[in-house]
Amino acid sequence: MTIRPGVTLEITDLQVESEGERVMEGHSVTLTCKSRCSLTDTPTFIWFRNTQTLNDRNKKLILPSVRRENAGDYRCAVQGHNHTSPPRRLNVILHRPYFRRLSVGITVACGGLFIIIIIFIIKRMQMKSRTRSASHEYENDGFGNDTYTALELNTRSSDLYDTLATVHHEDTRSTPILKSSAYENLPAPVLNSR
Incomplete structure (x- = not known):
């Protein structure tokens, strides 16, 4: 598109494109602000996440290591123009190995606690058994018998x-x-x- 002197170009066809709507936590994603109009000069872009203005001023917004906080609706605009693109939703999926490691850690901790409790119960039962056996021997030590021998x-x-x-x-x-x-x-x- 060629611009004639005295004609104002109004950019009305901006779109945010991405590699996908869902990104795994820790992975990188690139968002690109595109227009069907060819822009002759090097425009300055403005990026928005939800209602927050971001500091990046390039045509491409690169998020090198996505976190949950990066999820939201992204829009772009060209500086000096009033039009902004429709929002493009970015969903961040939590990294599964984190939960797998967490669940394995919890399982191991619970298993260890269970083993300690079982050992404690067994030791306690053994102590009670020894105590009963010792007191039973004491009771059967001749003191409990009803037969007595007279001293001759x-x-x-x-x-x-x-x-x-x-x-x-x-x-x-x-x-x-x-x-x-x-x-x-x-x-x-x-x-x-x-």
Whole structure:
């Protein structure tokens, strides 16, 4: 298109083109401001994301590493002209390996916690089992039996009998008095004089 002197060129056919509407997070994308009119001089372009004016002034807007914040509606305009392009939507897709790594990390942490809990429960059960077994041995140590054997003084050594008789003296001058009625009729012990 040739421009004659005194004629004002009005740019009304601007469009933003991109490689796609969806871009993976971390990838680059290039947006281009195009017009069907051929512009003879080197115009200055103005880029907008949603309602924000961007600093880039070139025909191509390059986003080298797209982030979620870059998502939105992009428009362009030529400086000195009132017309802006219709919006072109840019969607940023979150990078899946990030979520995969995150889910693997959470799974490993939960698995480790589960194993620790199982080990704790097993150790606790073993401790309870040992405690029960020790107290059961104590209970069956003869103290819980209902059968008792009477002390037969005739079959025991005289030293043991002398010791028992000495313990039960009420008076050192009298004969020993045994507290059990089973032994009341036994003859008085013969004390060895040494």
